[in-house]
Every structure is written in structure tokens, then in C-alpha cells.
Amino acid sequence: MKKEQLIEESKIARKNAYVPYSHFQVGAALLTTEGEVYHGCNIENAGYSMTNCAERTAFFKAVSEGKKSFAALSVVADTKGPVSPCGACRQVMAEFCSPDMPVYLTNLHGDVQETTVAELLPGAFSPEDLHHAGE
Numbered sequence: 001m002k003k004e005q006l007i008e009e010s011k012i013a014r015k016n017a018y019v020p021y022s023h024f025q026v027g028a029a030l031l032t033t034e035g036e037v038y039h040g041c042n043i044e045n046a047g048y049s050m051t052n053c054a055e056r057t058a059f060f061k062a063v064s065e066g067k068k069s070f071a072a073l074s075v076v077a078d079t080k081g082p083v084s085p086c087g088a089c090r091q092v093m094a095e096f097c098s099p100d101m102p103v104y105l106t107n108l109h110g111d112v113q114e115t116t117v118a119e120l121l122p123g124a125f126s127p128e129d130l131h132h133a134g135e
């Protein structure tokens, strides 16, 4: 799937954002290596801290359906420049994606920042670190 197509998918996902508190809609589209796309939107809660970001919604939907191999991620919001994923989402990306997996950070003005999981979270604590504990 083309980058432009995945970005369009993230814009569609954004429309379902449940954001009565921030009114800040975010959409994510996560492409599996099998070619399927999982949509994610941010989902807020009156207990603010229970909010789930668009990116993590997409990952958790995919993983809960048995998908753990990903090829690309697009994230979009109505920001001045390309939207910047929060730390929690960067950690979840590092858990499930290869360091060089492309991530497209975009906005509604057509700005696209093409980055990678490793660039978003250099030196991430990873599953490998746990596996080698005590060596």
C-alpha cells in the first residue's frame, strides 16, 4: 500500500475520535505486513487519565486480533506541523515494530514527516532488554 493511501486511511480513522474534553481529534492507520489496515482514534474519558491515544488504539486492535507484524503507521491531527506521538505511544511502537519501520506524521494541511520508530524513541527499552536480564 502506498504512503498516500495509508495517510488517507488515518484521516478516515480520525473521524471516529471520541474527544468531548480536548476536542483534539487524532487518527492512526496501522498497516500489517499482510496488507491489512487497522484504524485507531483517540478515545477520551471523564476520568481524563484513562484516555487512549489513536496510535495505541490501532496497535491494541491489531494485536487483539492476532496481528503482530507491521509495515507502516500513519498518524494525523489538525496540528500546525506534523503531529507528534506521545511517549507512551512511542514505547508501544518500539514493542511491536522494527526500529526502521516507517512512520508518517501528518496534519490536515498536507505536511508529512517521514520518520522511523527508532528515530521517535532512540535507545528504547525493548523486549530484548528483559530477555537478557541477569546475563
Ligand SMILES: O=c1ccn([C@H]2C[C@H](O)[C@@H](CO)O2)c(=O)[nH]1
Binding pocket: 019, 022, 024, 026, 041, 042, 043, 044, 051, 052, 053, 054, 055, 075, 083, 084, 085, 086, 089
Ligand atoms: O499523538 C497523539 C497525541 C495526542 N493524542 C490524543 C490524546 C488526547 O485525547 C488528545 C489530547 O492530548 O490527543 C493522540 O491520540 N495521539
Ligand SMILES: [Zn+2]
Binding pocket: 053, 054, 055, 056, 085, 086, 087, 088, 089, 090
Ligand atoms: Zn499517545
